Amino acid sequence: MCGRFSLLGTPEEIEAWFDLMELEDFPPRYNIAPTQPILMVVSGETPPPGSNRPNRRALLVRWGFIPGWVKDTANYPLMINARAETAIDKASFKAAMRHRRALIPASGFYEWRRNGDRKAQAYWVRPRDGGVVAFAGLYEPWANAEGSEMDTGAVLTTEASDNLRFIHDRMPVVIEQKDFSRWLDCKSQEPRHVADLLKPAREDLFEAIPVSDKVNKFENTGPEIQERVEDTPPEERKRPQRSKPPQSDAQMKLF
Known part of the structure; x- marks a missing residue:
């Protein structure tokens, strides 16, 4: 699953990696939590004739x-996550899988390994070579009874790659840069055409740092939450049961 992640790249780095026209300035975000705003990259309108750049916009x-x-x-x-294996068949996500696929810029994510009766060990899972990756996402406009509208979104998850399975059995789907256009193309690429992209990340992409x-408290938003600590090794590294990261009740009261 994906219950916390970070975005540390500068607007200029995000613009270059996702081939966006322009982004407003924003600070590094070390501990992005559910119900908070997240940045998504989506397909824009038809580009003007003669343009060779992909038409993408930030949302x-x-x-x-x-x-x-x-x-x-x-x-x-x-619903912060959507299972990639079943999203196309779920009433909640079916329309978004067909019409509103997105990329979520991220510098890594956090995951928790349950240690039996002991407290969970948190890990900062980041690209080995640094930089930014793109999680597969879905978004959906929603309006309340008063007519106030907002866009909402979820991270698509899949089975964890072998090197991360000792922490948790799920991880975010990562879309490689060469596949950005195909994933975002909801006009000619149906879900069945992009199903091959919904797979675990290659094993050399991420490293897990205890x-x-x-990080359990979403109020902690500084770089100190990513400092390495001594790992408490489990008695046996095996596929754990699905678990949820600690969350504050305050996060659940947006509405």
Whole structure:
């Protein structure tokens, strides 16, 4: 799963990597949590004749997907992830898989390994060579009863690559740069045409760094949450049960 991630690249780096025209300035974000705004890259309108650049635009989205048909969010679950294996068949995500696929710029994500009766060990999972990666995402416009609108989104997840499975059995889907255009093309590329992209990341892409439980609190937003700590090795590295990162109740009260 993906319950926290970070975005440390500068606007200029994000613009270059995703071939965007322009981004507003923003600070590094070390601890992005559910219900907070996240940056997504989506396909824009048809580019002008003669343009060789892909037409992409940046979109600020509330992390927590709400299907357009939902009326009462009070009793609707907070959907921050969508399982890549079943998203096309789920009523909640089916339309977005066909019409509203997105890229989510990220510098890595956090995951927790359960240690039996002991507290969970947090890991900062980042690209070995640094830089930015693109998670596969879905977005959906939603309007409340008063007509106020916002865009909402989720991260697509898949089975963890072998080198990360000792932490958790799920991870975000990573779209490689060469596949950006195909993933974002919702006009000619149906979900079945891009299903091959919904796979675990290559094993040499990420490294997992044990970090302290400071990341558990979304109020902690500085670089200290990514400092390496001594790992507490599990008795046995095996496929763990699915688990959720600690969350504050305050995050659940957007509505």
